[in-house]
Every structure is written in C-alpha cells, then in structure tokens.
Amino acid sequence: MEKIFVFFFGISLLLIGCSQPTSEQQAEATTDNHEVKDEGEVNELAQSVDGVHYGDKISEKNAMPAAELIYNLNKMDSVQTVVKGKVTNVCKVKGCWITVEDGKGNELFVKFKDYGFFMPFDIAGKTVAMEGYGFKEITGVDELRHYAEDEGKSKEEIEKITEPEEEFKFLAHGVKILN
Numbered sequence: 001m002e003k004i005f006v007f008f009f010g011i012s013l014l015l016i017g018c019s020q021p022t023s024e025q026q027a028e029a030t031t032d033n034h035e036v037k038d039e040g041e042v043n044e045l046a047q048s049v050d051g052v053h054y055g056d057k058i059s060e061k062n063a064m065p066a067a068e069l070i071y072n073l074n075k076m077d078s079v080q081t082v083v084k085g086k087v088t089n090v091c092k093v094k095g096c097w098i099t100v101e102d103g104k105g106n107e108l109f110v111k112f113k114d115y116g117f118f119m120p121f122d123i124a125g126k127t128v129a130m131e132g133y134g135f136k137e138i139t140g141v142d143e144l145r146h147y148a149e150d151e152g153k154s155k156e157e158i159e160k161i162t163e164p165e166e167e168f169k170f171l172a173h174g175v176k177i178l179n
Helices: 002-019 023-035 068-074 141-150 155-159
Strands: 034-036 043-046 051-055 078-090 097-101 107-112 127-139 163-178
Touching: 043 078, 068 078, 068 107, 068 127, 068 163, 078 107, 097 127, 107 127, 141 155
Parallel strands: 107 163
Antiparallel strands: 034 043, 043 051, 051 163, 078 097, 078 127, 097 107, 127 163
C-alpha cells in the first residue's frame, strides 16, 4: 500500500513539475502578458495561439473592415460589431486609446470600455480586431486638445485646435492583435 502511495505521489510531482514554467518562462510571461498601467496596476492579457487579446477574448471571424464600419456609421447612429483595421496611433501616456485607419483617409478613434485595459505603445502599424460599439460623436475642443497632448503634439499644434470635430468612434470591450 505504501509503495502505491509513493508511486502516485511521485507521478503527481512529475506532472506538477512539467506544468510549471521555468523561471525564464515566468520572466518572459510577466514581460509579455502584463502591462503596467499606473503605479502598481497591471493589465492582464489573454495570450493564445491565435494572437494576443486585451480585455475580453474575441474572435475576428466575420469582422468588418474599418472602412465598412465608417460607411455604415454615415447611415446609422451606431453599430454593435467586430471590426478590424490597421492601428495608426496610440496614446503615448497610457495606451488608453488608439486610432485605426480605414484606408480611405478616415480614422476610427478607439477607447476601451471602463478603461478596463490599455494597449501597448508599440502597436502602430499592426492590424487589430475589436469587438464593441461604433458611433459618431462631436468631440469638443478641450477633449481634442487633451488627445493631442496625449499624442505628444507640440503646444503650438495643440493651440491650433479651436473647433469641435465630428469623429467616428469605437468603444471596445475586447481587442485582438492579429499581426
């Protein structure tokens, strides 16, 4: 009986040992799967074989191109959908917003539901899929100046912002980096 117990105990230790990452893998996972938001806050990432997810894990299956979403927003008030496009800019302060191009000269301004997650600073040029809510909104001068400051624009460029703008926006509850 004691031999059986020792045998199963040994097998259990072997299985646990095989499933535990090495310290090198842990260090890599900590770097790759967490993003420091503010002092001490951590943004958990869901990493899978098919890409890196921020916020809710989503699928890019049936995602419409950003150009199609913007076209639809010119005819409707809002759209609940999955959209994909190329990131053109990221908030340089926290990663709390991104812009996505539609390939036709328009941009989609993307924020994240309840500031529940932020994006890495280095994703400009990458394609993302996002699930959430698209809409058009008039953005006031103060908010536009705030975003310009987040973007790292000069004081002179910020002071040139004197009129509100109608923008295409998207509130994402999940983002997946595709490439």
